[in-house]
Amino acid sequence: MRILVVEDERKVASFIKHGLEEERYIVEVASDGVSGFEMAMNNHFDAILLDVMLPGKDGFTLLKDLRDAGVTTPVLMLTARGTTEDRVTGLDLGADDYLPKPFSFDELAARLRSILRRSTPEKSTKIRCGDLKLDTVSHLAYRNDKEIELTTKEYALLEYLMRNKNRILSRSTITQHVWKHNFDPESNIIDVYIKRLRSKIEVEGKKPLIQSIRGVGYRMRETSSG
Numbered sequence: 001m002r003i004l005v006v007e008d009e010r011k012v013a014s015f016i017k018h019g020l021e022e023e024r025y026i027v028e029v030a031s032d033g034v035s036g037f038e039m040a041m042n043n044h045f046d047a048i049l050l051d052v053m054l055p056g057k058d059g060f061t062l063l064k065d066l067r068d069a070g071v072t073t074p075v076l077m078l079t080a081r082g083t084t085e086d087r088v089t090g091l092d093l094g095a096d097d098y099l100p101k102p103f104s105f106d107e108l109a110a111r112l113r114s115i116l117r118r119s120t121p122e123k124s125t126k127i128r129c130g131d132l133k134l135d136t137v138s139h140l141a142y143r144n145d146k147e148i149e150l151t152t153k154e155y156a157l158l159e160y161l162m163r164n165k166n167r168i169l170s171r172s173t174i175t176q177h178v179w180k181h182n183f184d185p186e187s188n189i190i191d192v193y194i195k196r197l198r199s200k201i202e203v204e205g206k207k208p209l210i211q212s213i214r215g216v217g218y219r220m221r222e223t224s225s226g
Contacts, residue, residue, distance in 0.1 A: 001046040001116060001159060002026040002177050006036035006062065007078065008054050012101075016049060019105045020112075024139055024155050026178065033057025040066055044176040045073050047116055049108075050095075052079035052086065060093060067094040074115040078103070113137070116163075127162045129220055132201055132209055134162050141201070148200050153178070157193050158201070161210065161220040170217040194218060 003025045007013040010031075017027045028043075030036035034056035040048060048066075052059035063075060077090045080101040087098045096115040099108060113125060113136060127134040133142045139155055141148040150158065156178045161169070171190045179189070194210060202208055211219045 001156065001163075002028070002044065003112070004028050004030065004036070004039055004043070004045040004048045004073075006030045006033065006040075006048065006054065006059070007051045008032055009051075012051075015105070016108065019109070023109055024152050024159075026156060033059065033062045037062050037065055040071060040073065041069065044173070046177060047074045047076065047112060049076050049078060049112070052077060052081060052090070060089060063090065063093045063095060074118065076108075076111055076115055078108075127159070129162050129165050129209060129222060132162070134159060143201055143203065150197075150200065153193060154197055154200070158197055161218070165220040166222050168213050168216055168219045174217060190217075 003020055005013055005016050005020075005027060007016065007029065008031050013029050013031065017029055020027045028039065028045075030039050033054040036048075036050070036054070037057060040062075050059045050063060054062065057065070059077060059079070063077070066073070066075075074096045075094065076097045076099060077095045078099050078101060079086060079090075090098050096118065097111050099111055117125070125135065125137045127136065131144055135141075136159065141150055141155070141158060157174070160174065160177050174190055175187075194212075198208065198210055202210070207221065209221050211221055213219055
């Protein structure tokens with residue numbers, strides 16, 4: 001999952017980025033409101049962590065501008081100003097949650113998982129697709145109750161596919177959510193990682209969980225019966 005952190009305090013931004021990357025998120029950072037708005041408008045993110053006190057464009061203004069522009073990406077607001085009035089303002093402008101500073105990283109991670117669940121059909125921290133299970137807290141995958149070893153990128157790809165099961169996902173869409181860079185039509189990186197993932201999660205004698213859609217991309221099947 002691809003996360004945008006808009007935070008002008010370098011130490012705080014570095015702390016959040018490092019922690020989220022250890023949680024296997026793809027993280028990009030903007031240090032002011034203007035660049036944060038541009039990044040959110042020009043890229044696909046699964047969630048935005050947004051500080052209120054920002055140079056250039058404050059968090060409330062940035063959030064209002066994003067919602068006015070039709071951007072529905074879930075937003076978790078972060079601020080040292082933890083008054084009820086500020087929380088109400090942020091929520092009324094379209095924030096999905098509000099976390100006052102200082103905060104523990106564990107709570108930040110839990111709130112992020114929560115807003116991500118709200119934006120997908122899966123409401124549990126455990127995602128299922130047939131007999132394949134993914135625990136988004138422990139970051140472990142299982143099939144037939146057997147643990148599957150995944151690299152960070154393989155996990156990110158599998159989580160995105162499972163959160164969007166039964167949807168046809170183009171290569172460009174997958175790249176934008178799982179990799180930091182935009183889609184290069186000449187690159188076969190998606191196909192390489194899909195092949196690696198298939199070698200780990202597929203079971204002989206059962207229908208493939210990951211289906212190739214010729215000329216488009218891939219789809220994670222709901223059922224593995226067959």
